[in-house]
Amino acid sequence: MPTSPARAAIRIGISGWRYAPWRGTFYPKGLVQDDELAYASHQVPTIEINGSFYSLQRPERYQRWYEATPRGFVFSVKAPRYVTHIRRLADVRAPLANFFASGVFNLREKLGPVLWQLPPSLPFEPGRLEAFLKLLPQDTQAAQALARSREARMSGRARIKAHVHGPLRHALEVRHPSFADPAVADMLRHYGVALVVADTAGKWPYLEDVTAGFMYLRLHGDQEIYVSGYTDQALDRWAARISRWAAGAEPADARRAGGPAAAAPARDVYCYFDNDVKVRAPEDARGLMRRLGLPMAPQAPGD
Template identity: 40%
Template sequence: MPDIRVGIGGWTYKPWRSLFYPPGLAQSRELEYASRQFGAIEINSTFYSRQSPASWRKWADAVPDDFRFALRASRYCVTRPRLADAGEGIGNFYAQGMDRLGAKLGPTLWMLSARRAFDRDDIAAFLDLLPERLGDRPLRHAIEPRHESFRDPGFFELARSRGVAVVFGDDDDFPCIDADTADFRYARLQRMREEVMTGYDDAALGRLAALAGDWRKDSFLFLINGAKLRAPAAALALQQRLGKAAGPA
């Protein structure tokens, strides 16, 4: 059976302390709690700065064995004029100690600028730079284009040839591309509305659950951005639609 994991972006967000986390829960235990409600969490702070080896070890120790962290790759890799020049940045990104996560290391998200149009040669060179392993652990990669020009069979061919997933971005501002290019799928669901207690209404949750079922492969679905206040409730509701209890797969 496919391994479908639903999660949120990060775990430290003050408004969640009155809506999601139990009253009186210490902030230092929020990751421990959240990781027992969801199968994965996307870490976005890795886009902005390096983390210490001690932090990676602490995070690994706080979560269950079957939990996964997805990591948003450093901005120093994806914001340069030519992605083909990102080799040193990619090496530095993977050298910060994340190997301490061990089996809890999930996919890396490579989010491209909304201004970056599809350049076949540059994208091909960039995909060739993505490492297949970190130590003895295989790596998975997902790329999120945010320009309409990536809706191109040539891009899908490149991603498929390297086994890189194309992010399904349910978003009002950027193109939503549904392309099957890897042995897993990666979705970022960003159309939550604050006036809806579960972020997405029942009909939308049903459509998203059906979509994940139709993919028939390992999947990571993150409720992120949009009305962030509602992300945990939306993730829990989507898990329920998928017939999954709270907690890792």
């Protein structure tokens, strides 16, 4: 019996959901703040959690986020800046253990990729990067084992048990020009970590190297970072590129630091709009979804 072709999951969403300018514009007037995630999660099928970047969240908060969102919804989680910006990837086993013990497993089957965003001041140092990549757990069992070595200060605010067992996905967003190096792409491929395709109006490196079995895009604005919306022409271009990646190929004009990736039957794609200042992110996300023929509401597996 012939096998059916692999099918990629394409998820288009927004980075964060709690923004004052969205109230009365994207969010209906009178919607209480505690209901904003529930509303947003019925407009797009995936959202980046940003609060986890600024401080460790608590298990009960992850549990509330899980309960507020529909079946089939997926979160990505932005990892702590304490690891990336303060410790600058060095000596981070204990902070990683604390992060994975902080309750992320309460997202259950809605836990998607973990995003690691590096600061613009951190250059590529092969030894530093590889030591960090070696520490990243590749599945929930390894993450659970790492979480058990959390620091004592996590007592009373940890959640260790993973309800769902399976692989973990990691994505790395780089912001120093020295990362435009073939060695970076090779290293990320070795560890199966996705290099984030970051559109930042030319402020930081723009790279499209395929380094994992999935793609992770962050669209911060192509004219003015965090502010400018995407034109119809720009959204058409992104739809075409995403279609190529999802089909297991690459755009013909891909901007890479290294060589092309091996073809694959399909690749999942996660794409988040982070141009939130003028309330363009939700509109642009839904515009891109329409171009890709995606449903406007989250779809549960098998639906």
